Amino acid sequence: MNIKRIFSQKHWPTWLSAILIFILMLLPNPFQQNSNNENSLRVKAEILQVDNQNIHNSGLIKTGDQECSILILEGKLKGQQLIATNILLGKLEMDKIFEIGDRVLAVVDIMDGAVSGVTLVDHYRIGEEILLGLIFVIILLVYARSIGLRALFSFVFTILMIWKVLLPTFLLGYNPIIVAFLVAIVITSMIILLVYGFDQRALAAISGALAGTFLTCLMAIIFVQRFKIHGAVMAYAESLLYSGFSHLDLTSIFIASIFIASSGAVMDLAVDITSAVHEVIQTNPSITRRRAIQAGFNVGRDVIGTMTTTLLLAYSGGFIGLMMVFMAQGTPIMNILNLKYVAAEIIHTLVGSFGLVAVAPLTAVTSGIFLHAEKKR
Numbered sequence: 574m575n576i577k578r579i580f581s582q583k584h585w586p587t588w589l590s591a592i593l594i595f596i597l598m599l600l601p602n603p604f605q606q607n608s609n610n611e612n613s614l615r616v617k618a619e620i621l622q623v624d625n626q627n628i629h630n631s632g633l634i635k636t637g638d639q640e641c642s643i644l645i646l647e648g649k650l651k652g653q654q655l656i657a658t659n660i661l662l663g664k665l666e667m668d669k670i671f672e673i674g675d676r677v678l679a680v681v682d683i684m685d686g687a688v689s690g691v692t693l694v695d696h697y698r699i700g701e702e703i704l705l706g707l708i709f710v711i712i713l714l715v716y717a718r719s720i721g722l723r724a725l726f727s728f729v730f731t732i733l734m735i736w737k738v739l740l741p742t743f744l745l746g747y748n749p750i751i752v753a754f755l756v757a758i759v760i761t762s763m764i765i766l767l768v769y770g771f772d773q774r775a776l777a778a779i780s781g782a783l784a785g786t787f788l789t790c791l792m793a794i795i796f797v798q799r800f801k802i803h804g805a806v807m808a809y810a811e812s813l814l815y816s817g818f819s820h821l822d823l824t825s826i827f828i829a830s831i832f833i834a835s836s837g838a839v840m841d842l843a844v845d846i847t848s849a850v851h852e853v854i855q856t857n858p859s860i861t862r863r864r865a866i867q868a869g870f871n872v873g874r875d876v877i878g879t880m881t882t883t884l885l886l887a888y889s890g891g892f893i894g895l896m897m898v899f900m901a902q903g904t905p906i907m908n909i910l911n912l913k914y915v916a917a918e919i920i921h922t923l924v925g926s927f928g929l930v931a932v933a934p935l936t937a938v939t940s941g942i943f944l945h946a947e948k949k950r
Contacts, residue, residue, distance in 0.1 A: 781936025869937025
């Protein structure tokens with residue numbers, strides 16, 4: 574194994590991302606103490622028996638409670654059999670019915686050294702989630718090898734940036750728009766560096782992607798205000814306020830979510846155009862800067878034709894149920910378009926698409942300038 578090759582300049586972004594991932598993993602969560610309760614144990618358990626006599630059927634809705642006998646499978650209570658009550662709220666998206674043999678996540682409350690109550694949170698899915706993640710990692714590494722490893726680093730880095738930086742700073746009350754834009758800068762720069770390394774292509778792609786994200790941010794700020802959309806349209810927004818975070822600016826968080834959601838597609842398009850312009854210049858070294866930029870424009874026009882629709886399909890999956898309700902009830906289009914939930918999704922889709930349209934010519938210009946200058950040198 575060539576040690577010098579492993580630590581070559583080409584692999585610096587990989588080592589940098591690994592170091593940052595390690596630092597982020599060690600970064601403490603300021604809200605961790607909220608979930609730490611010495612009198613509560615979260616354990617995996619198995620359903621031994623169920624009693625459904627107190628469950629009442631009202632059409633599709635089930636109310637009442639389900640009494641379950643469970644066997645604790647881990648922790649200091651391992652091997653003990655306890656009785657737990659599964660309360661049904663009459664909401665299909667929240668209720669769960671357990672059967673004998675199911676593995677569940679249980680919260681056991683301890684008081685004065687004895688069990689005072691057991692709450693069944695939901696089915697235990699950690700094993701299946703780990704299995705799915707391992708399948709993804711193995712296929713990625715087998716197919717893409719070193720590039721797959723860099724893609725895996727970028728994937729983990731993005732998750733940690735969101736979980737350890739973005740969300741805690743939102744909850745601590747920092748300006749969501751500024752924080753989200755800074756996080757987008759770091760994530761975009763790191764991922765593009767993992768693709769290209771430290772060269773002019775990375776500079777061109779990062780410049781174009783961040784310019785497109787900035788314009789998306791401005792459009793989101795302008796049209797959220799003009800549409801008079803409150804951030805409470807986000808799922809679980811009111812629950813967040815009632816959990817002791819009434820000081821949060823939900824509208825700013827909603828604005829931040831718009832350009833954060835589209836930043837991935839913007840970055841993808843920036844890399845596509847940068848690579849295309851680079852190949853054109855490598856194939857024809859005598860090409861003028863203007864012609865290189867024009868080539869980037871041509872590629873951008875072709876890619877935008879599918880990317881905007883891709884963004885629409887990505888967003889539409891989240892509100893298919895809502896649209897089906899409107900159609901089933903025969904709701905007039907005029908009413909639908911003026912509902913704030915629908916208007917919020919329209920902003921998500923169109924402002925995100927605007928970012929894609931904007932990033933194409935911007936990246937074509939930055940690629941033509943930086944890559945042509947590099948070729949001349």
